[in-house]
Structure formats: C-alpha cells, structure tokens
Amino acid sequence: MPVISDDQLGEIYSFAVQLGKDAGKLLMDGAKARFAGTADGSSDIAFAEKDNAVDIVTQTDEAVESFIQQSISSRYPDHKFIGEETYSKGASRDYLIDSTTPTWCVDPLDGTVNYTHLFPTFCVSIAFILDGRPVIGVIYAPFLDQLFSSCEGRGAWLNETQQLPLIRSPIPSIPVKAPSGCIFACEWGKDRRDRPDGNLHRKVESFINMAAEIGGRQGKGGMVHGVRSLGSATMDLAYTAMGSVDVWWEGGCWEWDVAAGIAILKEAGGLVTSANPPEDPSTAEVLDASLGSRLYLAIRPAGPSHSETGRQGQERLVREVWKRVRALDYERPGI
Amino acid sequence: MPVISDDQLGEIYSFAVQLGKDAGKLLMDGAKARFAGTADGSSDIAFAEKDNAVDIVTQTDEAVESFIQQSISSRYPDHKFIGEETYSKGASRDYLIDSTTPTWCVDPLDGTVNYTHLFPTFCVSIAFILDGRPVIGVIYAPFLDQLFSSCEGRGAWLNETQQLPLIRSPIPSIPVKAPSGCIFACEWGKDRRDRPDGNLHRKVESFINMAAEIGGRQGKGGMVHGVRSLGSATMDLAYTAMGSVDVWWEGGCWEWDVAAGIAILKEAGGLVTSANPPEDPSTAEVLDASLGSRLYLAIRPAGPSHSETGRQGQERLVREVWKRVRALDYERPGI
Numbered sequence: 255m256p257v258i259s260d261d262q263l264g265e266i267y268s269f270a271v272q273l274g275k276d277a278g279k280l281l282m283d284g285a286k287a288r289f290a291g292t293a294d295g296s297s298d299i300a301f302a303e304k305d306n307a308v309d310i311v312t313q314t315d316e317a318v319e320s321f322i323q324q325s326i327s328s329r330y331p332d333h334k335f336i337g338e339e340t341y342s343k344g345a346s347r348d349y350l351i352d353s354t355t356p357t358w359c360v361d362p363l364d365g366t367v368n369y370t371h372l373f374p375t376f377c378v379s380i381a382f383i384l385d386g387r388p389v390i391g392v393i394y395a396p397f398l399d400q401l402f403s404s405c406e407g408r409g410a411w412l413n414e415t416q417q418l419p420l421i422r423s424p425i426p427s428i429p430v431k432a433p434s435g436c437i438f439a440c441e442w443g444k445d446r447r448d449r450p451d452g453n454l455h456r457k458v459e460s461f462i463n464m465a466a467e468i469g470g471r472q473g474k475g476g477m478v479h480g481v482r483s484l485g486s487a488t489m490d491l492a493y494t495a496m497g498s499v500d501v502w503w504e505g506g507c508w509e510w511d512v513a514a515g516i517a518i519l520k521e522a523g524g525l526v527t528s529a530n531p532p533e534d535p536s537t538a539e540v541l542d543a544s545l546g547s548r549l550y551l552a553i554r555p556a557g558p559s560h561s562e563t564g565r566q567g568q569e570r571l572v573r574e575v576w577k578r579v580r581a582l583d584y585e586r587p588g589i
Numbered sequence: 590m591p592v593i594s595d596d597q598l599g600e601i602y603s604f605a606v607q608l609g610k611d612a613g614k615l616l617m618d619g620a621k622a623r624f625a626g627t628a629d630g631s632s633d634i635a636f637a638e639k640d641n642a643v644d645i646v647t648q649t650d651e652a653v654e655s656f657i658q659q660s661i662s663s664r665y666p667d668h669k670f671i672g673e674e675t676y677s678k679g680a681s682r683d684y685l686i687d688s689t690t691p692t693w694c695v696d697p698l699d700g701t702v703n704y705t706h707l708f709p710t711f712c713v714s715i716a717f718i719l720d721g722r723p724v725i726g727v728i729y730a731p732f733l734d735q736l737f738s739s740c741e742g743r744g745a746w747l748n749e750t751q752q753l754p755l756i757r758s759p760i761p762s763i764p765v766k767a768p769s770g771c772i773f774a775c776e777w778g779k780d781r782r783d784r785p786d787g788n789l790h791r792k793v794e795s796f797i798n799m800a801a802e803i804g805g806r807q808g809k810g811g812m813v814h815g816v817r818s819l820g821s822a823t824m825d826l827a828y829t830a831m832g833s834v835d836v837w838w839e840g841g842c843w844e845w846d847v848a849a850g851i852a853i854l855k856e857a858g859g860l861v862t863s864a865n866p867p868e869d870p871s872t873a874e875v876l877d878a879s880l881g882s883r884l885y886l887a888i889r890p891a892g893p894s895h896s897e898t899g900r901q902g903q904e905r906l907v908r909e910v911w912k913r914v915r916a917l918d919y920e921r922p923g924i
Binding site for chain 2: 400
C-alpha cells in the first residue's frame with residue numbers, strides 16, 4: 255500500500271471539498287433548469303407529469319458521476335473509483351473496497367427521490383478510503399447550501415467554519431432515559447412488500463417501539479422526542495454528526511450511501527455499529543459496522559456525564575435501541 | 590369590518606416579511622449562542638445534558654413571541670393578536686379568530702423539538718387574517734435560510750425571488766396512479782399512547798397503507814414514492830407549496846401551526862381539506878378545511894392533464910388518500 259503523507263492527505267482533502275462543491279452545483283443547475291421548465295424543453299409541453307422528471311434525473315445523476323470520476327482520474331490516476339451509477343450497471347454485488355488501493359467511493363446523488371420531486375434533502379457524497387477505512391468525507395446538499403466535510407485528525411465541519419457537533423462547550427451527554435429525549439431518524443425505504451414479517455413490517459414495528467410511550471408495547475416503548483425521515487441516508491448521517499439527530503437506524507444502504515457520512519460522523523465523535531441486534535443486546539460487544547454490511551446504527555457524538563464517559567453513554571443508547579428493533583433482512587455477498 | 594385597501598395590504602405584507610426575517614434571526618441567534626455554549630453559561634459546566642436546553646428554548650420562544658406581538662401592536666394597534674405562547678397559557682381552547690377584526694395568528698417557533706436539538710427544520714410562522722381567512726403568510730426557517738411568503742393576489746414566493754410552486758412551466762399534473770409517485774409528508778406527533786385504536790395506531794396504520802405496495806394491505810397499498818417527516822407542520826405546508834411534497838396529512842395542529850402555511854399553499858395553487866375521511870370518500874364534496882379544525886389534508890399545486898383540470902387531479906388525490914387513512918380523534922370546542 256502506498257504511503258500517503260499528512261501533507262498529501264491535506265491536499266486530497268482540499269481537492270475533495272472543491273469536488274463536492276462543484277458536483278453539488280451541477281446538481282443544483284439541473285434542478286434550476288427544471289424550475290424554468292427548460293431541462294428537457296418541457297416548457298413547450300402543455301401538460302406535464304412529474305414522472306417525466308425521472309429521465310432528466312437519471313441523466314443528471316450519470317453526468318455528475320462522470321464529472322467526479324474524470325476529475326479524480328485526471329488528478330489521481332492511481333486511485334480506484336467506485337461510484338453508485340457505474341456499480342449499479344454491473345452484474346456483481348460484491349464488495350469492491352480493499353485495504354491495498356486508495357479508493358474513492360462516491361454517490362453523485364443521494365436522495366434520488368428527493369431530487370426528482372425537488373425536495374431539498376438531496377446531496378452528493380464523496381469519500382476517500384485508505385486501508386479500507388473512510389478517512390475523508392465530503393457531503394454537499396446544494397438546495398440547503400450545507401457542506402459537511404471531514405479529514406481524519408482535522409475535525410468535522412459544517413460549511414468549513416462550524417466544527418461538528420454544533421453544541422460542543424461542552425458536547426451534551428446521552429440522556430439518562432434514552433431513547434427518551436432523543437431524535438430518531440429512520441427511513442421507509444424502497445422495500446414496500448406487504449409480507450408478514452418482511453422488512454417493511456419489521457421496520458415499522460421497530461419505529462413504533464421507539465416512538466410509543468414508556469411502558470407501552472410490552473415495555474418496549476422508547477418515547478423518543480421525535481421521529482424524522484429525510485429520504486437520504488447520507489443526510490441522516492450528516493445530521494447525526496451535527497448532533498441534530500441522536501440515533502439513525504437503517505438497513506439496505508450501500509457503501510456509497512454511507513462512506514462519506516461515516517467518515518464525518520466518526521471524526522465528529524459519533525459511533526456506527528450494526529442495525530441488527532445481537533443475541534444478547536445487554537452484553538454483546540459494540541463493534542464498528544463494516545462499511546459494506548448494509549446494516550447501520552449510528553449514534554451522535556456525546557460528552558461524558560457524571561457517571562459515564564461519552565463512549566459509555568453511546569453504547570448504552572446502542573443497547574437500548576437494539577432492545578427495541580427487529581433484525582432486518584439484507585444480504586451482501588462476501589461480507 | 591374595516592376596509593383595507595390593496596395598498597394597505599401591500600404595506601402589511603412588507604411589514605410581515607420583515608417581521609418574519611427579524612424573528613427568525615432572533616431564533617438563530619438563540620441557536621448560535623448554544624453552539625458556543627454561552628446561552629446559559631453552560632460552557633462553565635463540565636457535564637451537559639441536552640434536556641437543559643428545554644428552558645433556553647422556552648425562553649427564546651417567549652421572547653420571540655413578545656417581540657412579534659410588540660412590533661405588531663405598535664404598528665397596528667387596532668389589530669388582534671393570537672400567539673401560540675400567550676394562548677397556551679390561557680385556560681380556554683376556544684377558537685378566537687372571527688370575521689370582524691383583522692387578526693395576526695403567530696407561532697414564534699414551530700418545530701420546538703427540532704429547535705431543542707438544533708435539527709434544521711424549525712421556523713417562525715406569521716399569518717395575517719381578514720374576514721376569517723389567512724391572506725398573508727410568512728414562514729422563515731433561519732437555519733436553512735428559507736423564507737416563504739405570500740399575499741392574496743401577489744403570488745407565493747421562496748426567498749422573495751422564486752415563485753411557487755418551483756416547477757411551473759408547466760406546473761406538473763397529479764400522477765395518474767397517485768398516491769403512487771407522490772411524496773407523502775406525515776408526522777408521528779406527541780400523542781404516543783399505546784392504546785388499541787388510539788391516534789398513534791390510527792396514524793401508523795394510515796402511514797403503512799400509503800407506503801405499502803400496490804395490491805398490499807387488502808388493496809389499500811398506495812406505494813407512495815417517499816414518506817417524509819420533518820417535525821414541523823408549518824414546514825410540511827411550505828414544502829407542499831413548493832411542490833416538493835405532494836400530500837401532507839395530519840391531525841392535532843392548532844391554527845398558529847397552519848395559518849401562514851395555508852395562506853402560502855393556497856396562493857401557490859394548493860388545496861387544503863379535512864384529514865378525516867367522509868362517509869363516502871368517492872363522492873363527498875371536497876370542502877376547504879376550517880382553520881381551527883385541527884385536521885388537515887393538503888395537496889400541492891397541480892396543473893391540468895389531458896383528461897382533467899388541476900383541481901380535478903387534486904380532488905382525485907384527496908379521495909385516494911381518504912380511502913387509505915383512518916379518522917383521527919382530535920377535538921375542538923366551538924368548531
């Protein structure tokens with residue numbers, strides 16, 4: 255594996271931030287063209303269906319991935335590139351990130367449904383991976399003009415000026431009665447099959463457990479402070495790094511959905527482990543999630559309380575979530 | 590009732606927009622003070638719990654309402670003022686808006702839980718009501734720097750420059766297979782009682798019907814394109830006016846949560862009716878929601894298709910939602 259100096263890493267970080275800004279601008283240009291009805295000449299069409307937008311969105315998605323891939327390959331020809339669009343067209347679902355090659359893992363457009371409807375929480379997600387670990391993350395949501403970025407050892411940032419988490423003097427501890435008092439982010443996702451005990455029903459059962467009053471749901475009621483769904487795994491992770499979300503729980507994501515978000519969240523002091531509860535949630539070790547595992551439970555950065563360290567508080571919250579959620583059924587060859 | 594000329598209405602509109610910007614800035618100042626840990630001197634406290642934030646939030650909420658109330662009463666001493674904070678402290682839950690007095694209906698902070706956690710979708714909501722009807726609406730979400738505003742006859746706007754809905758050349762029609770293809774916004778709310786057939790379970794049953802595959806849920810599956818929860822009724826309405834949300838369905842809101850949003854959505858071309866399905870959803874008249882009814886179903890602005898007008902498409906979607914949702918149990922004296 256090539257040695258990358260601290261100076262070189264800083265240079266790659268600056269490049270990645272600029273790339274995120276440029277790619278986000280391309281996404282926003284595509285959106286603005288639709289405001290005016292010019293993207294596909296639809297201003298000439300008397301009657302429009304929003305479904306027509308899907309082709310335009312796919313074109314933008316592919317164009318932005320090409321732009322990112324070409325920018326990277328001309329600047330860093332030895333680096334590997336894994337992108338959502340190119341990957342999706344291949345037949346394999348293998349995990350392609352290894353520990354030998356510096357690798358870029360990119361989703362040109364996370365929150366595709368949002369982008370189709372011009373719902374503001376869509377973004378570009380760019381991660382740089384060394385030794386199998388995301389060390390640089392850049393997320394830019396152009397409609398919201400929110401840029402999240404991090405580099406190992408250099409902190410995590412909102413718009414390059416506000417260090418994450420937002421509240422940091424001191425960083426709040428995990429509430430004593432968590433998940434009560436927490437913001438819980440979750441997504442309904444694409445698997446909507448109405449099968450008994452299928453993913454949709456397991457998810458919803460978990461959501462209700464987290465939301466219901468304390469004492470409800472045969473003792474599983476978590477009475478979270480709020481349930482939020484933004485339609486983007488990447489934005490969920492970014493908001494967890496801000497400290498705005500306390501818990502994000504999801505299955506079915508791919509590595510390009512989460513690599514940059516995990517880099518930013520971990521650099522901010524957050525924790526990412528598996529969504530699926532172990533046999534004994536009270537005692538099992540809280541391991542880092544594998545990047546390609548498709549099952550993620552993220553906890554915001556946390557400071558210490560009088561009785562526990564920040565990490566102890568985070569692990570306590572992990573266990574409280576594990577006690578309330580169902581295992582989800584998402585597979586991955588080779589993981 | 591005093592006659593208000595078009596010029597006077599324009600003057601009130603400008604005043605309301607500036608008031609929204611100023612009030613939103615106060616909210617953001619309160620948030621930023623917490624970034625630095627200075628709002629309550631908490632930088633001196635070694636261990637912080639997020640719950641401590643609640644007092645600060647209440648103080649800001651009350652301070653912003655006072656600022657708005659005083660600004661209005663010094664500029665328009667004859668106008669009535671109904672604010673969330675002052676109202677909530679009273680014993681009555683009566684509907685206080687009448688058709689004789691020009692009235693301001695204000696929520697200084699919608700999305701209180703979001704503000705507590707610094708989750709970005711919080712906002713100030715200001716409506717001006719004539720003859721019982723919201724004719725001016727101003728919503729400002731300072732973290733996102735999104736300002737929504739409208740005045741009857743003058744259009745609805747994002748940040749004063751982008752007319753709503755965002756896509757308007759032409760405005761998309763309602764999808765043929767709606768609610769399939771739609772973004773559905775809904776909130777879990779505060780009533781988390783785990784009672785059989787209580788509001789929580791009726792809501793979740795409705796959410797699942799809207800989300801499940803076509804053919805699922807004994808034919809009720811709506812296969813919406815996405816389910817979103819932002820934790821603010823006001824922001825849900827604003828995003829519906831943008832066209833980013835197709836359907837918002839909710840019970841339990843109060844008039845200050847929705848008055849400005851309804852003004853903006855209707856001026857953009859949207860429709861607001863009751864959340865609760867009538868006896869025959871297929872044939873019942875689609876009536877405008879009463880402002881104080883606490884039950885709302887909002888549909889985005891829609892253009893015509895080859896086979897129906899925009900309004901016909903909206904009513905079709907209303908009926909498709911009514912067929913899939915449960916009636917919610919929220920009461921209101923005098924409505």
